[in-house]
Amino acid sequence: MISLTPRPMRLLEAYADGEAARHFTFAIEPRGDQSLVAPGQFFMLTVPGVGEAAFTYVSQPDAAGRFSALIRQTGTLTAALFALAPGAVLGYRGPFGRGWPSPGFGERLLLVAGGCGLAPLAGLIDGAAGDVQLIYAARSRAYQVLARERTRWRQRLTLIETLDQDDDGVEQGNPLDALQLALTSDTAPARVFCCGPEALMLAVARRCVDHHLPASRVWLSLERRMHCGVGLCGHCYIGSSYACVDGPTYRYDEYLRLLAASGQVAAGCLPPQPC
Ligand SMILES: Cc1cc2nc3c(=O)[nH]c(=O)nc-3n(C[C@H](O)[C@H](O)[C@H](O)COP(=O)(O)OP(=O)(O)OC[C@H]3O[C@@H](n4cnc5c(N)ncnc54)[C@H](O)[C@@H]3O)c2cc1C
Numbered sequence: 001m002i003s004l005t006p007r008p009m010r011l012l013e014a015y016a017d018g019e020a021a022r023h024f025t026f027a028i029e030p031r032g033d034q035s036l037v038a039p040g041q042f043f044m045l046t047v048p049g050v051g052e053a054a055f056t057y058v059s060q061p062d063a064a065g066r067f068s069a070l071i072r073q074t075g076t077l078t079a080a081l082f083a084l085a086p087g088a089v090l091g092y093r094g095p096f097g098r099g100w101p102s103p104g105f106g107e108r109l110l111l112v113a114g115g116c117g118l119a120p121l122a123g124l125i126d127g128a129a130g131d132v133q134l135i136y137a138a139r140s141r142a143y144q145v146l147a148r149e150r151t152r153w154r155q156r157l158t159l160i161e162t163l164d165q166d167d168d169g170v171e172q173g174n175p176l177d178a179l180q181l182a183l184t185s186d187t188a189p190a191r192v193f194c195c196g197p198e199a200l201m202l203a204v205a206r207r208c209v210d211h212h213l214p215a216s217r218v219w220l221s222l223e224r225r226m227h228c229g230v231g232l233c234g235h236c237y238i239g240s241s242y243a244c245v246d247g248p249t250y251r252y253d254e255y256l257r258l259l260a261a262s263g264q265v266a267a268g269c270l271p272p273q274p275c
């Protein structure tokens with residue numbers, strides 16, 4: 001049965017992690033089903049008296065029900081969340097949606113993230129056993145998120161970081177150039193997973209296909225405004241699909257088919273993302 005009633009969730013701690021962003025640790029009452037949360041899924045967070053919004057897991061709930069999320073302050077709900085102190089009681093519904101597919105054993109993965117889009121890839125990176133390369137693009141050093149995780153990841157994977165501008169306003173690399181190098185190297189990836197501003201994801205997907213990686217081997221995480229989170233309200237549709245149930249991760253070929261079947265505009269015209 002679908003439950004729309006939030007469970008209690010406690011705010012344990014939060015620290016600054018990127019411009020206007022904080023890394024939150026929350027705790028929910030353990031129910032024994034926490035291991036069912038897959039990287040790339042999302043949950044609905046309620047701030048009592050303010051509202052509810054979707055956020056992705058950076059780490060999935062552990063046996064004690066503790067998990068983390070990276071949240072950027074954009075509007076009313078996140079402003080109210082940022083004003084709360086540890087111990088505050090919030091609401092939780094989830095997990096929702098379809099996470100990333102599990103990597104095959106030893107499979108060579110290329111992950112491309114932009115801005116806060118690094119958050120949904122964190123669980124995948126931490127769980128991957130094979131060869132992982134990560135390209136992380138941000139507006140500037142101040143906007144980079146998940147600083148502690150990136151320090152840890154540098155020890156065991158290839159991490160390429162690009163900045164639209166460094167502290168002196170000078171461009172520092174370009175994620176599409178880094179992608180081009182990765183796709184044409186001797187160690188070209190078997191699959192590409194991408195999350196970030198929609199324009200970046202679509203440019204990445206097109207570049208992969210141009211370099212003969214089939215569209216069925218490229219995955220994107222698409223954000224739509226979520227209300228119910230469970231396929232009831234119709235706010236989050238992409239063609240005939242509800243992003244809250246069938247997404248937010250989509251294979252690029254599936255996504256193109258959905259757009260074509262619904263007669264929707266070319267993907268590059270879709271709305272911008274908040275972070
Ligand atoms: C599946 C999913 C996972 C998400 N994960 C995260 C996360 O891990 N961290 C994080 O910081 N944010 C995440 N978001 C975005 C977050 O849900 C919104 O930013 C949320 O609305 C913030 O609430 P607010 O009241 O503070 O801002 P609002 O007042 O709701 O929004 C502020 C601005 O952002 C725009 N906006 C809000 N949500 C969206 C959206 N989904 N698509 C396009 N524009 C939007 C609004 O139109 C407005 O201009 C996720 C969204 C989805 C759908």
Ligand code: FES
Nearest residue numbers: 227229233234244
């Ligand atoms: S958010 Fe209600 S149908 Fe997807």
